[in-house]
Amino acid sequence: MPYVLLTDDPDRAGGVLLRHASDDGEPALDAERVAARDLPAAVARYETDRPRWVWDDTARRYPPLLRAGVRVERCHDLRLCHAILRGSAYASGSDLARAPRGPWDGRRPEEPPPAEPDLLDELTLLDDPGAPATAPVDADDVPLDVADELARQLAAVARSTHPGRLRLLLAAESTGALIAQEMRHDGMPWDTAVHDALLTDLLGPRPRGGRPARLEGLVEQIREHLVQPTLNPDSQPDLLRGLRLAGFAVQSTSKWEIRALDHPVREPLLEYKSLSRLLSANGWAWMDTWIHDGRFRPEYVPGGVVSGRWATNGGGALQLPAAIRAAVRADDGWRLVVADASQLEPRVLAAMSGDAAMAAAGRQADLYQGVVDAGIVATRSDAKYAMLGAIYGATTGASAALMPQLTRAYPHAVALVEAAARAGERGEVVTTWLGRSSPAPDAAWQAELTAASAEGAAAEDVRAVRRRARDWGRFTRNFVVQGTAAEWALCWMASLRRRLREVDGRPHLVFFLHDEVMVHSPAAVADEVAEAVRAAAVEAGRLLFGATPVDFALTVSVVESYDRAK
Template identity: 70%
Template sequence: MPFLVLTDDPVRPDGGVVVQDVTDEGVAGERTAIDRSGLPGLVAAREQARPRWVWDDTARWYPRLLAAGVRVERCHDLRLCHAIVRRSAACEGSALSLAPPSQWDEPQRGEPERAALTLFDDPAGPARGARLVDDLAELGRQLAAVAGAASSGRLRLLLAAESTGALIAAEMQHDGMPWSTTVHDAFLTRALGARPRGGGRPPRLEALAQEVRASLGHPSVNLDSPPELLRAMRSAGLDVTSTRTWEIRTLEHPVVAPLLEYKKLARLLSANGWSWMNTWVSDGRFRPQYVPGGVVTGRWATSGGGALQLPASVRSAVRADPGWRLVVADAAQLEPRVLAAMSGDQHMAAAGRRADLYQGVVDAGIVATRQEAKYAMLGAIYGATTGPSAVLMPQLTRAFPHAVKLVEDAARAGERGEIVSTWLGRSSPLPGQLWQDVVQRAAGEDARPDDARAARGRRREWGRFTRNFVVQGTAAEWALCWMAALRRRLRALDGGPHLVFFLHDEVMVHAPAAVADEVATAVREAAAEAGRLLFGDSPVDFALEVAVVDSYDQAGKEYPATPLPVLTFGPART
């Protein structure tokens, strides 16, 4: 499969574009220079050969093509792939991993408008074009590093999946999620009262604020200022250390009910109120800014719109167009199933041969209730050391020894300050300097008992991080392969069904009603393909819950009351 490297032409004052043919072995071939206005036509013509486009940032190049009605099948995102290859233990000792920090190690730029200077300019620097980035050389370094890796096949799959994810993120922002501002406005009006004119609180919020002030005996306290509210609560005789919801719930005082309701509605107004709607919803579409690989495990983040924190209360506004349907699918207990496949634990795989893995654990006689099964499984993955999860760990260890050993080994590696890697080869960062300092101080001749306790705490904390890294990161890889396989199938269906939403283990497709059932089948087939791509003939079933609905709230997914932990060591942006 040929590569086509796409860059700005640094020698042309009109902002031209260069397309460079490159063979699979990294040998440069034909070079074409064109005006920027001719780029969509050239890409559309060359796309017939199914090349892999190579560019510095998908978020910088692809939106321009989408705006011109041009879509590509494959790409290689140099910046995303650089981050994976440079940090991967599989590429240790390569020229890329040993090179000093460069432009490629800086955060993704995105925003095509910002790059109007040229690809090679530093927008923050005094001299434009002072840092010429050699895309061909970077591609060569990446190809060489992957070719020299012990698990090169897995790493190539990861780079392809990561780059396809970047294409999907750009397409979802371009296409947008169908959103009814009428339904959203009606919901906000019911919850908050009429939309205030010229600022101020909505009526419902203002009434609650007055009730809270009266209960505290402070008629002018600003409820949106935590320090002010905390002082008012203390002066009213309440023994509190913060204004956090969980602490307020423990109190017995007339202020509790109105204050909790105020906090809930104030959060709604701030996160998904009228201002949010005006900013992020246009022409009946919600267009958030996704950040592929924005979390260190490979999970996505967002840099605007908050799509990954879309509350259940506003999901009724996500409505299919007339004549269209929403196909919503989520992978049931994805991380435990990934753990079973990674570890080769046949007993855990057997428990997962049904839609509800937790119930499978109960039916196998390992624990008594589904809730206990969930506590035990999540405790193993997230490293719970107290509470119900810790109590149930011995049963889980006896039942699933290989699965538990995998996460325990990852935890011990983290406690030693070592790197761990996902199934396809994304590696964890090393602990930071503070961690190193604390551990070294405890090992010194002048160490005090407090130093040893601090070091143990730091080691355990990092061990919990690496324990989950291998599972959460591999689950993110499975999800990327799932979306890539689904995207390919959707392109082959009539009517233009397309992905409009992704949340870790859940996807949503906007599809013409006539092909909605075919889309549901494609979703399931893509999940099975993702399992085969990663784990071959593993007996683990990746069960899905699939719903074909008119609005998102009809999908009926059971979301946990408390969000599961997300590893945010790294450049997460929300």
């Protein structure tokens, strides 16, 4: 049987029902009643037939099994899959998509309003790990019919415009949910002694109260340079007021504005902001909270951002600064296999658009250098600014100036993101390669757009509405590429997870960051794991795009500590 449904037993508190189901989700009449304490043994018994487990929430169902030493190969996470099918343009005609919101609908993630990307910040726009995640309705409060929901989802896929793509996306998303719980259970190896030494070297000894010595020294320098003996640099209003009193016409306290200052306060203030950020995000208090028994166990949230990227509900796993990466250390006799997908989003764009010229540029490890070698732009820096500017929709600066060259060289790739941007400006939905669709602007946004198009609309109102439309267009332009890159990464991890199960010594995934994975591996099989990582990347490209000429290049390192990875 392809499916085994796992649901709560209505007649037995803490118990569950296990039922087989057919390909179309039709459950068998018989059901096995299992007490909570006996569930791991029952799941292990069923697992010998390699079923696909169907349950409401992997985050709810899988951790107790992991604690009991039971792992499953496959699942279908009904909540995550429901969210995809509910919003997918591929399945918009299904009963599931047209039905009123119900208990399977969690709180919808909200994407922050798109803004102009800052290429100096490596274009990390729309990559907020703190973005709110979909919060499921408590299954204990609302009765859920797992069999009925599975049947609705299978019907929605079968009648969709791209059933093959949706099936792959739902399988990848559900496997991602398993991986997230497995990574939390296994944890990332972490040496607190090394972490403490790093903090002490940068900040001074751990204080009993107040700021560390290095930060106190920088505060004194800042106050002296600004001639303000009581200024508190931790207070954004206080610091902004202090800078203006000193004669600087700044609009914010961002590091970009501070870097532009021609004044002795610039360097100590930039250093203070950097070190205070380290202290608050990954300092001693963070270490006490998140590192236990030599492991860092954050709570990953698959699909926590509308583009499909992951978020976290704590721990900041998606932001581990270089300053503390030496604390991520393999156990004795083990290694860290760290792999980074080089320039993933441009390669995904080349594959989606079928742009042969861009694919050719990516046939070497450095796609940006490939753009230079093709004579499109003069320097690698220009190539990076132009390529990421196209993906993120930069309208000013160096990236905008380089767009004409990029458009002439890669017309199909640029046309794809331009079409997505124009759709967003009209308030339309865009969709990733496998079928995750963007949210539509709300009714008020649409009404404003219509009003601005009417005869006699005030010029100022028209300009404001058009500006908001362009902002949304930058969001949809990036959504199709970033969302498809997230799909590639899910398939990469799913393939790697399957391959790792066949390697001796139980190497296991311990970290994932959008286009980077880390495997904790016995040293004896680390090279074999590295090859599995590479093979999984090839398979992910083939699963999404078929026989694509695009190479999904990786940088793979086998190291004892994270800071030594290339």
